[in-house]
Amino acid sequence: MTVATRPSPPRLPRPARSALPLIRRMHFYAGIFVAPLLAVLCLTGLAYAATPQLDKVVYRHEFSVGHPASGPALPLSAQVRAARAAHPEGTLVSVAPPAETGRTTGVDLSVPGLPTGAVRTVFVDPFTGEVRGALTMTNGRPPLQQWLWDLHGTLHGGTVGRWYSEAAASWLPVLLLGGLALWFAKPGRRTPLPSMRVRPGRPRTRSVHVALGLALCVGLAGLTVTGLTWSHYAGARFETVLDALHGHTPTLTPAQTASAPGGPSLSVDRVRHIAEAQGLRPTTIDYPSAPGQPFVVGETRDHWPVERTGITVDARTGAVTGKLTFDDYPPLAKLSTIGIRLHEGLLFGLVNQIALAALAVGTLVLLGGGYRMWWLRRPTKGRRLPAAPPRGAWRRLPTRTLAVGLPIVVALAWLMPIFGITLAAFLVIDAALPHLRRRSALPTVAGPG
DSSP, X not given: OOOOOOOOOOOOOOOOXXXXXXXXXXXXXXXXXXXXXXXXXXXXXXXXXXXXHHHHHHTHHHHBOSSOOOSOOOOHHHHHHHHHHHOOSSEEEEEEOOSSTTBOEEEEEEOTTOOTTEEEEEEEOTTTOOEEEEEEEETTBOHHHHHHHHHHHHTTOHHHHHHHHHHHHHHHHHHHHHHHHHHHTOTTOOOSSOXXXXXXXXXXXXXXXXXXXXXXXXXHHHHHHHHHTTSSHHHHHHHHHHHHHTOSOOOOOOOOOOOOTTSOOSOHHHHHHHHHHTTOOSEEEEOOSSTTOOEEEEEOOOSSSOOOOEEXXXXXXXXXXXXXXXXXXXXXXXXXXXXXXXXXXXXXXXXXXXXXXXXXXXHHHHHHHHHHHHHHTSOSSSSOOOOOOOSOGGGGOOHHHHHHHHHXXXXXXXHOHHHHHHHHHHHHHHHHHHHHHHHHHSOOOXXXX
C-alpha cells in the first residue's frame, strides 16, 4: 500500500544580513521626525542670510551719513568726543572708522546692564560730527540681526531651544550618509546618477529626491560642521578636539608696559595712522583695558580674501609690540574661520547669500519629497498611515559590520551627544515595541467570581 506524503513546504530564505535594512529604517525615522526641525532651520537661516540687506534698510539712519560725502573727515578723536558728549554713560571700549565712504563711525561703550557680549554703539557722521543714533550691538550684530540669529539657533528658547538646532544638525549627516548609502548600494543599479525618465508618482519623486540630495550634500555637510561648532554639547566636543590638535585661533598676548599717570598719552588718531602704515584697513581700535595695556587694532574685513591681521600698539610710545596675521593661524583655525564666514553668508557677499538661499530652498524641497514618498506608500484602502520599514534589522547585522560600524557610531555619539542620546532611545524603543505589542495581544483571563 502506497502512502501519499505531503511535500514539505519550501524553506524560506533567511533575511539578508546586511546593514541596508537598518540604514533604511533609520533614514525613514530620522527623516520623519527630524525633518520638521530641519525645515525650521532652513526657514530661519533663509531669513538670516538676508540680514545685510535688511540691516541697511532698517538702520539706514544710523549706518549712513545721509548726505553726499565731501571734504575731509574729522579727526577720529573728535568723532569720539562727539559720541561721548551725547552718551557720557559707560566706558569707552573701541572705535571703528567707516569701512566704506558714506558710512558712519561706530564708537563702542561698555554700559552696565547690557547682556554678555553686548555694547552700546554710538554712530557718528565722520564729516560733521553729528551723532546719528545708538544701538545695542551683540557680538557686532545690530538688534534685528541678533534677533534672527537667536531665532535660527534657539527659537528664542534659551538652553532648551538650542537642543532643537543641535538635534537637527546632529542628525543631518546621518540622513545624508544614509541616503547616499541606500542609493549607491541598491542592487542592479547601472548608473550612480538618478534618471528623470521614470513613471510619475513615487519613482519620479524618489529620483528628484536623490538628485537634490546629491547636489546639496557637500554644502549641507559644510553647514552642519560649522553650525555644530556653535552648539552647546557638540561645540564643547569641538573645543576638546581643537585643544588636542592645537587648532585654536591664536590671540595677541602683548607684554605689559610701565603705566603712566593719566592713562595713555597716544591719541587714537596716531594709533589709526600706525595701523594703516602696517597695511590694516578697515579696522577696529580697542582702547587699553587697564593702565599699562596697549591699544589692540584688528582688521574687520570678513570677505575673501580673508585678512585677520591684528597688532598691538604701546599706548605711550606708539611702538608696535605684537603682530598676528592669518598666515599665523593653524590649519584648523583657518578652516574654521573660512567655514564660519561662509555659513554666515559673508565670505563672498551676495553670491554667498544666494548660495545659502539655494541650499535652504533645495533642502525644503528635499524634505517635502521625502514626506511625499512616505505618503505615496500608504495603503490604497482604508485610512492607515504608511508603514515603516521592518524593525529589528540592527539585531541581524553581521559581525564584521558591527566590528567596523560600532566604533564609528560611538565616536559620532561622543562628538554629537544629542545624536547619541536620541539614537540610543531609538534602538531601545525599536527593540521594545515587539514585546509590548505581543504583551498587549495576550488574551485576558477572567478571574473567579
